[in-house]
Amino acid sequence: MPSRRPAPKVPLMRIATLVPHATELLFALGLGPEVVAVTHECDYPPAARAITRVTRDVLPAGLDASEIDAAVRERTLRGEAIYELDREALAALGPELIVTQALCPVCAVSYAEVSELAEQMPSRPRVVSLDPHTLGETLSDVHTLAEATDRRDRAADLVAETTARIDRIGLAVRGRPRPRVVSLEWLDPVYVAGHWTPELIELAGGQCLLSSPGAPSTTVSWEAVSDARPEIVVVMPCGYDAPRAHAEALTYASELAALRARRVVAVDASAYFSRPGPRLIDGLELLAHILHPEVVPDAPGSALAVALLVGEIPAGSKHRHRADELF
Numbered sequence: 001m002p003s004r005r006p007a008p009k010v011p012l013m014r015i016a017t018l019v020p021h022a023t024e025l026l027f028a029l030g031l032g033p034e035v036v037a038v039t040h041e042c043d044y045p046p047a048a049r050a051i052t053r054v055t056r057d058v059l060p061a062g063l064d065a066s067e068i069d070a071a072v073r074e075r076t077l078r079g080e081a082i083y084e085l086d087r088e089a090l091a092a093l094g095p096e097l098i099v100t101q102a103l104c105p106v107c108a109v110s111y112a113e114v115s116e117l118a119e120q121m122p123s124r125p126r127v128v129s130l131d132p133h134t135l136g137e138t139l140s141d142v143h144t145l146a147e148a149t150d151r152r153d154r155a156a157d158l159v160a161e162t163t164a165r166i167d168r169i170g171l172a173v174r175g176r177p178r179p180r181v182v183s184l185e186w187l188d189p190v191y192v193a194g195h196w197t198p199e200l201i202e203l204a205g206g207q208c209l210l211s212s213p214g215a216p217s218t219t220v221s222w223e224a225v226s227d228a229r230p231e232i233v234v235v236m237p238c239g240y241d242a243p244r245a246h247a248e249a250l251t252y253a254s255e256l257a258a259l260r261a262r263r264v265v266a267v268d269a270s271a272y273f274s275r276p277g278p279r280l281i282d283g284l285e286l287l288a289h290i291l292h293p294e295v296v297p298d299a300p301g302s303a304l305a306v307a308l309l310v311g312e313i314p315a316g317s318k319h320r321h322r323a324d325e326l327f
Helices: 020-028 046-050 065-077 087-093 111-120 135-149 152-173 197-203 222-227 242-251 253-258 280-291
Strands: 015-017 035-037 055-057 083-085 097-100 126-129 180-187 190-192 218-220 232-235 263-266
Touching: 015 020, 020 035, 020 046, 020 097, 020 135, 035 087, 065 180, 083 111, 087 111, 097 111, 097 135, 111 126, 126 135, 135 152, 135 197, 152 197, 152 280, 180 197, 180 242, 190 222, 197 280, 222 253, 232 242, 232 280, 242 253, 242 263
Parallel strands: 015 035, 015 097, 097 126, 180 232, 232 263
Antiparallel strands: 055 083, 180 190, 190 218
């Protein structure tokens, strides 16, 4: 009886990902074993932490919100990124595909630098840039990566799963009162979250204030936020987890208290809002839980309530608050 030949193995593609949300998406598509390089910020899924890191942060540690903003603005005006790429390490890994982005100059190594380097590398990798502005565009990115990596079936399943979860939230909040919501992406200066976040708020059953779906995040004054009369304020500093976002909110307790919102909560922006990857749907479910806990009793992650002494905080004070509690 002739021996059966083993099925030929599909060769692995060597992939470098230079933005955290692309790393998450590659793993969601089942491509984790093919990822050979990540950034220093790629922390999810946990397996990504064991992969060679080819970037580092050039900003000094210990800066507060205003100092970070000033440093970022200064480097951006000079045409410099806040991340440094280890060009030699990346080239030595010989990637065939590099996934990056050009949407935000603050969030990753310069796209121009990556493209220039790719042309000089012996492996001559293809460079794919993921630059979504809306939730729909993040789903399109799933198909973009699937086409580049031959994972079309898994991409179709992932998009179908995400769409089903969006529909479930829509059904749950249908007909509910829509609270007025402001999402703050930074507190000094004040940035109102844009791009996909306004869409998430609307889908979660809220009325998004001061920003529109697909539009960039914008700076506003505390007075403008107050004039918008928000009922719920979601503090989501870009790249911060929930405890750090909560601490940042307490630093600006007097400004937040002056808004006289019904509720102020801090969330894990890094996991659920800053990165336009597969966990945005978790962010949608978390927002729906914050806005409508009576119909969405469970959600990924948590929101930390920022309990403020409204009307009792002296002007100029940034530190007086009551004990925080878990929402």
